[in-house]
Amino acid sequence: MNLYDISILLKEDIVVWEDKFKPEIKQYSFIDKGDLSNTSCLKMDLHTGTHMDLPYHFIEEGKKSDDFDLGYFFMKAIVIECRCTAIERKFLESVEIPENVKAVLFKTNNYLLYRKKKFSKNYTYLDVDGAKFLVEKKIKLVGIDYLSIEKYGENEFPVHKILLGNNILILEGLNLEHVKDGKYDLFAVPLKIANVEALPVRAFLIKREE
Numbered sequence: 001m002n003l004y005d006i007s008i009l010l011k012e013d014i015v016v017w018e019d020k021f022k023p024e025i026k027q028y029s030f031i032d033k034g035d036l037s038n039t040s041c042l043k044m045d046l047h048t049g050t051h052m053d054l055p056y057h058f059i060e061e062g063k064k065s066d067d068f069d070l071g072y073f074f075m076k077a078i079v080i081e082c083r084c085t086a087i088e089r090k091f092l093e094s095v096e097i098p099e100n101v102k103a104v105l106f107k108t109n110n111y112l113l114y115r116k117k118k119f120s121k122n123y124t125y126l127d128v129d130g131a132k133f134l135v136e137k138k139i140k141l142v143g144i145d146y147l148s149i150e151k152y153g154e155n156e157f158p159v160h161k162i163l164l165g166n167n168i169l170i171l172e173g174l175n176l177e178h179v180k181d182g183k184y185d186l187f188a189v190p191l192k193i194a195n196v197e198a199l200p201v202r203a204f205l206i207k208r209e210e
C-alpha cells in the first residue's frame with residue numbers, strides 16, 4: 001500500500017500564523033526524577049500545524065465540530081500541483097477533476113516557506129474566483145500546504161467565507177512535498193473535540209492502483 005503522511009510535525013518551534021501562539025508541549029512528570037510516569041501537557045491554538053477549518057470559524061450559524069461524523073473526513077482527492085502565486089479559476093479550468101473527487105489539495109511552492117523559522121506573508125493562496133469555481137464543482141474539502149488558503153492581508157476573508165459558507169472544509173498546514181500530483185484516497189482524521197471551529201488533523205493519502 002502506498003501511504004503518504006501529509007501532516008506537519010507538531011513541535012514547539014513550528015511555524016504559526018504571524019508568529020503568535022506557539023504551542024507549548026511540556027513534560028511535567030519524569031520517571032528519571034522519581035515520578036511514577038512520564039507525562040506531558042499540550043497547549044495550542046486549534047489552527048496550529050495541520051488542521052481543519054469548519055464553517056463556524058467564519059459563519060455565525062455555521063456548523064461546528066459536533067456536526068460532522070467521522071465518515072465525512074475521508075473522500076476521493078486530487079493533488080494538484082500549482083507553482084503560481086494565486087490559484088485562479090482559469091488555472092482550475094485547465095485541470096481535469098474527475099466526477100467522484102470531492103477533495104482538492106494544492107501542492108505549491110509553500111513548502112519552501114515551511115523551511116524558514118518565521119511566518120511568511122507571500123505564500124500561494126486560492127483567489128476568490130477560484131473558490132467560487134470549487135463551489136460550482138461541488139467540492140467538499142479544499143487543502144493547501146501553508147497556514148491559510150486565503151491571501152495574506154485579506155481582512156474580510158472572502159475565500160474562507162465562500163468555502164465555509166458552502167460547507168466546504170478547509171484543510172490547512174499540509175505537507176505535500178513528497179507527494180506527486182494525481183488521484184488518492186484522503187483521510188483527514190481530526191481529534192474529537194466538542195463544539196469548536198477548527199480541529200487538529202492527522203492527514204494521510206493512500207494511492208490505489210488505477
Ligand SMILES: [Zn+2]
Nearest residue numbers: 047053172198
Ligand atoms: Zn485555520
